[in-house]
Amino acid sequence: xxxxxxxxxxxxxxxxxxxxxxxxxxxxxxxxxxxxxxxxxxxxxxxxxxxxxxxxxxxxxxxxxxxxxxxxxxxxxxxxxxxx
Numbered sequence: 001x002x003x004x005x006x007x008x009x010x011x012x013x014x015x016x017x018x019x020x021x022x023x024x025x026x027x028x029x030x031x032x033x034x035x036x037x038x039x040x041x042x043x044x045x046x047x048x049x050x051x052x053x054x055x056x057x058x059x060x061x062x063x064x065x066x067x068x069x070x071x072x073x074x075x076x077x078x079x080x081x082x083x084x
Contacts, residue, residue, distance in 0.1 A: 013076050018060050024078070026053040030066055031073035 019027065022043075029039045036050040043050070054066065063069055073079045 015061055015072075016076060016078070019057070023053050023057050023060070026050060027057055027069060027073055027078055030054065030057075031070045031079040033070075 016024070025043060026039060029042060034042065036047045036054070039045075039050045040047040054069070057069060058064070061069070061072055063072060074081065
C-alpha cells in the first residue's frame with residue numbers, strides 16, 4: 001500500500017477564496033520574504049497599507065504571525081518550493 005501523500009492543498013482552498021486579489025498578492029510577496037517596505041514598492045502602495053493587508057490576512061486565515069503566513073502559502077500552493 002503506498003504511503004500517504006502530504007501534498008499541498010490546491011490553491012482553490014476555501015480559505016484562499018476569502019482573500020481579495022490584493023491580499024493574495026501581499027501573501028505571495030510575504031512568502032517570498034519581502035518586508036512591508038519592499039512589498040509596498042513592488043505593489044506601488046504605502047507600507048502602512050501593506051501592514052493593513054497583512055493584518056487582514058492574519059485575521060481571515062486565523063494565523064498568528066508572518067511565519068505562519070509563509071507556511072500557509074507553501075502548504076496551500078500559493079507559492080512553490082524553490083521559487084525564492
